[in-house]
Amino acid sequence: MQENKKALVLLNMGGARNKAELKMFLTNMFNDKNIITVKSSLLRKVIATFIVSSRLDSAWQNYEKIGNESPINKLTEKLIQKANKKIEDFTTYQIMRYTPPFAKDVINQMKKDGIKEVLLLPLYPQYSTTTTKSSFEDFMYFAKGNFKVQIIETFYRNEIFNECILDEIISKTPNPSEYNLIFSAHGLPQKIVDAGDPYEIQMNEHVKILSDKLREKGINFKSINLAYQSKVGPLKWLDPSLEEMLKNFKDQNVIIYPIAFIVDNSETDFELDIEYREIAHELGIKDYKVCKCVNDSDGFIEAIKDIIKN
Ligand SMILES: C=CC1=C(C)c2cc3[nH]c(cc4nc(cc5[nH]c(cc1n2)c(C)c5CCC(=O)O)C(CCC(=O)O)=C4C)c(C)c3C=C
Ligand SMILES: [Fe+2]
Ligand SMILES: [Fe+2]
Numbered sequence: 001m002q003e004n005k006k007a008l009v010l011l012n013m014g015g016a017r018n019k020a021e022l023k024m025f026l027t028n029m030f031n032d033k034n035i036i037t038v039k040s041s042l043l044r045k046v047i048a049t050f051i052v053s054s055r056l057d058s059a060w061q062n063y064e065k066i067g068n069e070s071p072i073n074k075l076t077e078k079l080i081q082k083a084n085k086k087i088e089d090f091t092t093y094q095i096m097r098y099t100p101p102f103a104k105d106v107i108n109q110m111k112k113d114g115i116k117e118v119l120l121l122p123l124y125p126q127y128s129t130t131t132t133k134s135s136f137e138d139f140m141y142f143a144k145g146n147f148k149v150q151i152i153e154t155f156y157r158n159e160i161f162n163e164c165i166l167d168e169i170i171s172k173t174p175n176p177s178e179y180n181l182i183f184s185a186h187g188l189p190q191k192i193v194d195a196g197d198p199y200e201i202q203m204n205e206h207v208k209i210l211s212d213k214l215r216e217k218g219i220n221f222k223s224i225n226l227a228y229q230s231k232v233g234p235l236k237w238l239d240p241s242l243e244e245m246l247k248n249f250k251d252q253n254v255i256i257y258p259i260a261f262i263v264d265n266s267e268t269d270f271e272l273d274i275e276y277r278e279i280a281h282e283l284g285i286k287d288y289k290v291c292k293c294v295n296d297s298d299g300f301i302e303a304i305k306d307i308i309k310n
Helices: 019-030 041-064 072-086 103-112 129-143 159-172 190-194 199-216 242-249 266-282 298-308
Strands: 006-012 091-096 117-122 148-151 179-186 223-229 253-258 288-290
Touching: 006 072, 006 103, 006 129, 019 041, 041 266, 072 091, 072 298, 091 103, 091 129, 103 129, 117 129, 117 298, 129 148, 159 199, 159 253, 159 298, 179 199, 179 242, 190 199, 199 223, 223 242, 223 266, 242 253, 242 266, 253 266, 266 288
Parallel strands: 006 091, 006 117, 117 148, 179 223, 179 253, 253 288
Antiparallel strands: none
């Protein structure tokens, strides 16, 4: 690896490579104080143990349908390799929050590599305490003042990034007036939003930016909507849910864009492409398309260059 002094660190959630890692993912996630916001870490541990034991087997069945692993790790690896070839002045690393590579180990490697300055780029276009803040705190805890650190908190307004999203949507729908476009975002418990998390506000703004850009290009979908997927547990989450939204489109065509994600993962490959596809079929939707995330596309590498400049 090059001996650059500056690191670009891409932060993401991680994903299971096997059943043991799914247990690790769920255990780490539900012990995260930004996800389960109860004050007592002991109570959180009890809740985590309960959720993991009740969820593990059924959740694993979903991963069995997508080749026994989340695609997030291999796709992120490709993104890192491409970034290291194409983005000058930085060595690019990845850190995952709930499965390896963990902050502690990557930070040790960065110290060995002589890194002095770090630019953190969470792979979440919109800020949430559950994702951006959680990953930032994780990094800072293990960095222990060893580096000069900067973070990019959001990039949903970046024009090059938004062009990548639109390219994917447009290339999948030669006849947009016959399709309903749904931006599908990962959901969040309502109480996290009520406590001040800006995710929903930023999500609405992001959908408006993309909708305006489509109109400016003269591309008119039958309708454009935002819905939330992936609800877990009994609490109220952001609405409308994707399932409720799909009910509006019996006998019509739908195209979904996964707006909260940068790299395809189990929520896109299983939940959107398999589970909601079945629901759409049962609801009498005619054609149901799911867009790919920007992943390691050349366009997204250009977007990263633009996001990190200055
Ligand atoms: C209280 C639970 C959860 C919150 C809050 C939450 C927020 C959140 N998550 C993502 C992105 C991803 N989540 C993924 C999987 C996943 N998420 C939860 C729960 C919460 N997420 C669970 C239990 C799981 C595991 C799968 C399942 O059992 O349903 C993933 C996929 C990882 C993979 O395996 O590929 C991503 C990515 C965001 C962006 C977000 C808040 C904005
Ligand atoms: Fe999630
Ligand atoms: Fe899910």
